[in-house]
Amino acid sequence: MNFDVFLQALSKIENIPLLGEGSHFKMVPPFRQEQLKLQKEAIKTAKQAGVLALFYPDKTYETNLVLILRKTYKGVHSAQVGFPGGKLEPEDVSIEAAAIRETFEEVGVPLDTMKVVKKMTPVYIPPSHFYVHPFIAFTKKTPKFKKQDDEVEAIIEVSLKDFLDDAFLITKNVKTSYSLEVEVPAFNLEGHVVWGATAMMLSEIKDLLKDLFNI
Numbered sequence: 001m002n003f004d005v006f007l008q009a010l011s012k013i014e015n016i017p018l019l020g021e022g023s024h025f026k027m028v029p030p031f032r033q034e035q036l037k038l039q040k041e042a043i044k045t046a047k048q049a050g051v052l053a054l055f056y057p058d059k060t061y062e063t064n065l066v067l068i069l070r071k072t073y074k075g076v077h078s079a080q081v082g083f084p085g086g087k088l089e090p091e092d093v094s095i096e097a098a099a100i101r102e103t104f105e106e107v108g109v110p111l112d113t114m115k116v117v118k119k120m121t122p123v124y125i126p127p128s129h130f131y132v133h134p135f136i137a138f139t140k141k142t143p144k145f146k147k148q149d150d151e152v153e154a155i156i157e158v159s160l161k162d163f164l165d166d167a168f169l170i171t172k173n174v175k176t177s178y179s180l181e182v183e184v185p186a187f188n189l190e191g192h193v194v195w196g197a198t199a200m201m202l203s204e205i206k207d208l209l210k211d212l213f214n215i
Contacts, residue, residue, distance in 0.1 A: 051085025
């Protein structure tokens with residue numbers, strides 16, 4: 001999709017209601033749905049984080065979304081695909097500000113070029129005890145990405161066309177913190193399997209954009 005067409009439609013996104021758990025539940029196995037209903041107490045003490053679903057024009061002026069592949073490390077999100085972003089720090093004036101700052105640090109998009117247009121439904125991540133707040137944002141310039149080498153293994157550029165295409169929805173057997181191996185719904189984007197909390201957030205963004213574009 002041409003980026004000007006995308007931006008014109010995006011200007012109307014505030015008028016579209018969030019879909020929340022209805023979208024999230026599409027991308028979680030049944031046992032996780034039950035756990036999601038019981039997590040309200042845990043959220044009260046969770047660490048806060050913000051992430052950006054950042055859209056931008058590529059070199060042909062088609063609309064893309066940037067994701068990152070995290071480094072392999074001793075942690076629950078090792079070698080997983082996610083949004084750029086991170087935890088709320090004392091110097092951040094808001095979770096939105098944290099998401100913008102962390103996106104700059106992780107993929108090098110200048111702070112003053114990113115504009116947030118909508119806050120999406122937060123997702124609680126039990127293994128890391130984080131409550132993650134996603135935001136839809138855009139930058140009008142084609143970014144010159146620069147990855148944060150100590151945290152980011154690779155920058156993944158996903159076309160909006162592929163992201164909205166149901167053909168890229170799959171099921172995948174994965175090892176999780178809840179079970180040795182389970183079958184989960186996932187996205188297959190640029191050869192990367194995206195599941196878990198990131199897939200839940202992507203699902204709501206996808207449903208919202210489909211409503212926006214009447215797809």
